[in-house]
Amino acid sequence: MNSLDDLYREIILDHYRTPRNRGELPPPAVRVEGFNPLCGDEIVVHLAVTDGVIADIKLTGQGCSISQASSSLMSAAVKGKSLEQVRAVISSFKQLMTLEESVDQSPANLRSLGEIAALQGVVKFPVRIKCATLAWNTLAQALDELPS
Amino acid sequence: MATFDARMVRGDIAQFNRVINNHPLTYLDSGATTLPPRTVLEAMNRYYELHHANVHRGVYQTAAEATAIYEGAREAVATFINAPGGAEEVVFTKNATEAFNLLAKSWGASQLKSGDVVLLSEMEHHANIVPWFQLRESHGIEVRFIGVGDDFRLDLSNLDELLRGVKLVSLTGMSNVLGTINPIKDLARAAHAAGALIALDGAQSVAHSATDVQDLDVDFLAFSAHKMLGPTGIGVLWARRELLEAMPPFLGGGGMIADVSVNGFTFAPPPARFEAGTPPIAEAAGLLAAVRYMSSLGMANVAAHEADLTADALTRLAGTFGERVRIIGPSNVVDRGGVISLDVQGVHPHDVSQVLDQHGVCIRPGHHCAKPLMKRFGLSATARVSFGPYSLVQDTDALLEALADAVSMFG
Numbered sequence: 307m308n309s310l311d312d313l314y315r316e317i318i319l320d321h322y323r324t325p326r327n328r329g330e331l332p333p334p335a336v337r338v339e340g341f342n343p344l345c346g347d348e349i350v351v352h353l354a355v356t357d358g359v360i361a362d363i364k365l366t367g368q369g370c371s372i373s374q375a376s377s378s379l380m381s382a383a384v385k386g387k388s389l390e391q392v393r394a395v396i397s398s399f400k401q402l403m404t405l406e407e408s409v410d411q412s413p414a415n416l417r418s419l420g421e422i423a424a425l426q427g428v429v430k431f432p433v434r435i436k437c438a439t440l441a442w443n444t445l446a447q448a449l450d451e452l453p454s
Numbered sequence: 455m456a457t458f459d460a461r462m463v464r465g466d467i468a469q470f471n472r473v474i475n476n477h478p479l480t481y482l483d484s485g486a487t488t489l490p491p492r493t494v495l496e497a498m499n500r501y502y503e504l505h506h507a508n509v510h511r512g513v514y515q516t517a518a519e520a521t522a523i524y525e526g527a528r529e530a531v532a533t534f535i536n537a538p539g540g541a542e543e544v545v546f547t548k549n550a551t552e553a554f555n556l557l558a559k560s561w562g563a564s565q566l567k568s569g570d571v572v573l574l575s576e577m578e579h580h581a582n583i584v585p586w587f588q589l590r591e592s593h594g595i596e597v598r599f600i601g602v603g604d605d606f607r608l609d610l611s612n613l614d615e616l617l618r619g620v621k622l623v624s625l626t627g628m629s630n631v632l633g634t635i636n637p638i639k640d641l642a643r644a645a646h647a648a649g650a651l652i653a654l655d656g657a658q659s660v661a662h663s664a665t666d667v668q669d670l671d672v673d674f675l676a677f678s679a680h681k682m683l684g685p686t687g688i689g690v691l692w693a694r695r696e697l698l699e700a701m702p703p704f705l706g707g708g709g710m711i712a713d714v715s716v717n718g719f720t721f722a723p724p725p726a727r728f729e730a731g732t733p734p735i736a737e738a739a740g741l742l743a744a745v746r747y748m749s750s751l752g753m754a755n756v757a758a759h760e761a762d763l764t765a766d767a768l769t770r771l772a773g774t775f776g777e778r779v780r781i782i783g784p785s786n787v788v789d790r791g792g793v794i795s796l797d798v799q800g801v802h803p804h805d806v807s808q809v810l811d812q813h814g815v816c817i818r819p820g821h822h823c824a825k826p827l828m829k830r831f832g833l834s835a836t837a838r839v840s841f842g843p844y845s846l847v848q849d850t851d852a853l854l855e856a857l858a859d860a861v862s863m864f865g
Contacts, residue, residue, distance in 0.1 A: 346834040371864070
């Protein structure tokens with residue numbers, strides 16, 4: 307049975323109640339909006355990149371606990387990382403959110419994901435996967451829009 | 455004589471025997487769709503097993519039977535809504551949304567010109583907004599809105615001004631978010647006095663109280679079968695005969711023509727004019743059974759039952775949760791139906807709904823296809839509870855228990 311405790315882990319509720327990196331960044335920071343039109347979740351990612359490193363990231367938006375906690379966890383996970391590392395984290399997170407059995411759910415792999423592994427339980431509630439992935443898709447779009 | 459016992463209605467619906475997440479099913483999403491009683495499913499099965507044939511023109515016996523079922527549904531609907539011109543005023547569509555599209559794209563596109571005004575309200579469903587916006591783009595009409603006050607009711611203080619230049623007023627009988635029941639009879643009088651017609655969105659209201667188009671004095675009515683214990687896939691646009699006769703076809707194809715040659719076509723009279731192609735025959739059989747079933751319950755009985763449930767739920771929600779749970783809608787049951795939108799402080803509607811699902815309680819989170827209304831009240835979503843004729847006080851008991859769990863989980 308899928309327990310609500312798998313979905314609403316304490317770390318998720320903590321990031322929902324006390325979101326990290328809230329706010330905006332002035333230009334030339336990149337600003338990208340993401341929406342889930344069906345449920346109304348909304349994330350705005352502000353990204354400042356210096357010398358190939360995410361110097362700062364700020365978020366605004368509104369939505370359910372999963373969408374907002376996921377964005378907060380994401381911001382903490384990518385801040386200070388190189389773009390290459392960030393792309394790798396995005397890829398690992400998307401793997402975590404797939405229902406395929408080939409995905410490595412071993413404790414070692416989950417440990418390597420750090421706090422974002424707390425979102426692992428979301429896959430047991432498939433309708434909520436899109437809540438968890440919204441921020442990450444928006445971040446991926448922001449990376450694509452960085453001036454080269 | 456109508457007899458009504460909500461427990462008997464519940465006994466007619468197998469889904470209530472289900473156990474969801476170790477709890478008996480508590481279905482509180484009738485505003486989205488209602489659960490059909492066995493008689494509706496049996497009617498559809500009977501059609502497919504014994505009478506299945508295409509309607510109209512068939513000479514053999516089963517084709518005549520299928521036609522009798524399909525046209526019988528039209529008759530039953532006409533009686534149910536007291537259509538002055540009888541069955542020929544009832545057009546079958548896919549659902550209420552398609553009925554509004556037919557209204558806008560046939561009546562609107564042929565009768566309205568640039569600068570004409572269609573008056574809606576801020577509490578309309580997108581189905582009664584978007585087709586008019588499309589007509590604004592294609593025909594240059596103006597779309598105007600009646601505001602909603604802080605009391606969750608239409609702000610009619612400047613109605614005379616709003617009605618200036620209006621050709622059509624199109625309003626919901628009951629808000630699918632607020633539960634507010636609008637004074638359609640008064641508004642029909644005002645619309646007609648201003649030289650406008652009035653369309654009624656009955657999607658929410660038809661299943662929960664009597665709808666008499668002559669008493670209300672409306673000109674158009676749209677609704678869906680699946681929100682009144684019937685099947686999905688069939689809805690109704692009712693219009694006064696002379697209005698339908700002036701409307702051009704909506705979709706072209708078989709069944710809607712009078713004659714076709716290599717040079718062109720002429721179209722059939724209403725309602726066939728608007729029903730191109732093989733129609734939803736089994737769904738019409740189901741709708742016919744649903745109309746009979748609802749009539750046997752008595753719409754006044756259904757309305758009274760749901761008013762009791764709503765009054766009880768409103769009182770207990772306020773008593774149990776106080777300020778923590780804000781009700782987005784009128785706080786008493788005067789001119790109010792059994793739709794209760796909740797804004798739980800600190801818990802997003804999707805999370806409320808997720809926790810409730812764990813208790814087997816089905817409610818709906820979201821904007822309910824009424825984004826202008828959400829914006830009016832500064833919300834992105836609500837958690838919506840809605841009753842049906844089979845709802846019982848025990849459903850509210852389960853709701854309150856599950857809601858307490860959601861509130862404590864999020865602190």
